[in-house]
Amino acid sequence: MVMPKYAPKRDLSEKEIVNALQGLGCTVHRMDAPCDLLVGFRGINHLVECKTAGTQYGKKLNANQTDFNAGWKGGKIVTLYSSVDATDWIVGLASQLQRGVKTA
Numbered sequence: 001m002v003m004p005k006y007a008p009k010r011d012l013s014e015k016e017i018v019n020a021l022q023g024l025g026c027t028v029h030r031m032d033a034p035c036d037l038l039v040g041f042r043g044i045n046h047l048v049e050c051k052t053a054g055t056q057y058g059k060k061l062n063a064n065q066t067d068f069n070a071g072w073k074g075g076k077i078v079t080l081y082s083s084v085d086a087t088d089w090i091v092g093l094a095s096q097l098q099r100g101v102k103t104a
Contacts, residue, residue, distance in 0.1 A: 010036070010050075011036065011050040011051055011052045012052045013050050013051065013052045013053070013080075013081060013082055014030075014036060014037075014050040016082065016083045017037075017048075017050050017080050017082065017083055017085070017086045018030070018037065019083065020083035020086040020087055021037075021039055021048075021086050021090065024041075024086070024087065024090045025041070026039050026040060026041045026090065027039070027040040027041075028040075033064070034047065034064065034065055034068040034069075034072075034077070035047045035048060035049040035065060035068075035077050036048060036049050036050045037049075037050065041090060041093060041094075042093075042094070042097055044075075044093075044097075044103055045075075046075055046078055047072075047074075047075065047076070047077045047078065048077070048078050048079075048080055049061060049065060049077050049078070049079045049080070050080055050081075051079055051080070051081050052081070053081045053082070060079075061077060061079065065077060075103075
């Protein structure tokens with residue numbers, strides 16, 4: 001097994017997104033692949049990619065993530081750019097769950 005020389009680069013927005021999600025009652029596990037975060041909320045797991053708005057790299061999912069998303073039979077990767085996005089996403093999920101709408 002070959003070890004990578006450098007740790008994967010983390011998005012600048014990741015820390016604020018993680019803090020927001022945890023503050024809203026989510027459990028968060030950092031990953032390197034296929035995306036940045038595994039987020040648990042009310043018994044459901046979600047794949048989350050953190051992107052930093054305004055950067056070339058942060059505009060969309062990369063090719064590996066897009067391929068993974070296309071073939072994955074579970075919930076698709078959610079892309080978040082800020083703590084506001086994270087809050088809006090969780091509030092929306094909570095609302096859907098309260099109405100009995102299946103998420104993920």
